[in-house]
Amino acid sequence: MAGREFELIYRHLGLFGAGSQVSLGVGDDGAVLTLPPNSELVVSSDSLVEGTHFPELTLPEYVATRAIAAAASDLAAMAADPLAMTLALTLPEPDELWLHSFSQGVERCVEALALPLVGGDLTRGPLSVTVTVMGSVPTGCAMKRSGAEPGDRLCVTHTLGDAAAGLALIMGQLPRDIEVPLEDEEFLEARFYQPTARMEWVPWLREHAHAAIDISDGLLADTEHIADASGCACTIDSTALPLSPALSRFDQALKVDWALAGGDDYELAVAVPPGVVLPPELRQVGEFHEGSGVQCDYRPNARKGFDHFGA
Numbered sequence: 001m002a003g004r005e006f007e008l009i010y011r012h013l014g015l016f017g018a019g020s021q022v023s024l025g026v027g028d029d030g031a032v033l034t035l036p037p038n039s040e041l042v043v044s045s046d047s048l049v050e051g052t053h054f055p056e057l058t059l060p061e062y063v064a065t066r067a068i069a070a071a072a073s074d075l076a077a078m079a080a081d082p083l084a085m086t087l088a089l090t091l092p093e094p095d096e097l098w099l100h101s102f103s104q105g106v107e108r109c110v111e112a113l114a115l116p117l118v119g120g121d122l123t124r125g126p127l128s129v130t131v132t133v134m135g136s137v138p139t140g141c142a143m144k145r146s147g148a149e150p151g152d153r154l155c156v157t158h159t160l161g162d163a164a165a166g167l168a169l170i171m172g173q174l175p176r177d178i179e180v181p182l183e184d185e186e187f188l189e190a191r192f193y194q195p196t197a198r199m200e201w202v203p204w205l206r207e208h209a210h211a212a213i214d215i216s217d218g219l220l221a222d223t224e225h226i227a228d229a230s231g232c233a234c235t236i237d238s239t240a241l242p243l244s245p246a247l248s249r250f251d252q253a254l255k256v257d258w259a260l261a262g263g264d265d266y267e268l269a270v271a272v273p274p275g276v277v278l279p280p281e282l283r284q285v286g287e288f289h290e291g292s293g294v295q296c297d298y299r300p301n302a303r304k305g306f307d308h309f310g311a
Helices: 002-013 060-077 096-113 162-170 182-193 199-208 219-230 252-261
Strands: 022-024 039-049 081-091 117-124 128-138 153-157 211-214 233-236 268-272 282-289 293-296
Touching: 039 060, 060 081, 060 096, 060 128, 060 182, 060 199, 060 211, 060 268, 081 096, 153 219, 162 182, 162 252, 199 268, 211 219, 219 233, 219 252, 219 268, 219 282, 219 293, 268 282
Parallel strands: 081 117, 233 293
Antiparallel strands: 039 128, 081 128, 153 268, 153 282, 211 268, 233 282
16 A cells, blocks of 8 residues: 555645745655753654544544644643644545545634644554644743642633533434524534634743643542642632533533543633632633642533543
C-alpha cells in the first residue's frame, strides 16, 4: 500500500503544512521546526478510536475536528503557543470520499488554531486517529498541574456539560419524555463533535494562573489531577457551575451530572490566586485548601470521569 498511501496523504493532507516556524513540512522523513528564541518545546498526543471516543458513522470532518481539538487543548492547558502537528490515521479502506471530508475538518482546524500539519502516517485497520501537537513556551513558563496553592480559586472557562449532553442526544440515551428544541440539540451536538481548544486563554494563563488542566475526563476527575499533583485539596460548589442556556433547560440532576462528570468539554480548569480579577468567561466554581482530595456538595450519578480501562 506504500505508493497508494503516499498518494492519498499528499492529495488530501499535504497542503496544510505552511507555518512561520515550519522549515520543512510534509514530504521528507521528518519535519523540521524552528523554535522561537529562549523557548521550550511542549509535545502532547491524543488518540481517538471509533466506538470509544466517537460514535460509528460520525462524519469524517467531525472526526478530524474532535481529534485535533482534543490534542490542541493540551497545548492551551500548558499555556503553549501552537507550532505544528502530525496526524496518524488508520482506515479500514482507502476511501477517497471519506478522506476528502476528513481533510475539510483538518483544514478548518489548521486555520483556526494556527497549527500546520507537518507529517503523519496512513495505515489500514479499525478507524482511529492519533494527533501529536507541538507548541512553544518561554523558558520556564510552561503551565503545570502541580502549581495550585491553598487559597487559590478553582475556575473554569465558558460552560460545562454541553458535550456530554450532546453525546446523550446523539446516542439516543435521553428519557423519552424529554423534548429538546432543535436549536438546543444542534448546539449541544456541535459542542461534542466540534469542541474548541481554548488557545485564546494562553496569554492570560501565563500572566495570572498557578495551574491548569483541560477538562477531558470531567471536572471532578480533572480537578483531582490538579489537587493530587499540587499536594492540596479542593472543594467544588455545584451551584456555581457555568451552564449554557441549552443545558440549563434540562432536569437538575441530569445537567449537574453532565457538568461535573460528563467529560469531553475541553474547557480549562484553572487555579487562580486570590486578588486576580476574573474575566467574564472565567467562572469560580471552587477553592483549593490544605489537605487532599476533591469534595463536592453534590454526588453525581454518572461515573467520575472517563477511564479507558475501568469497569
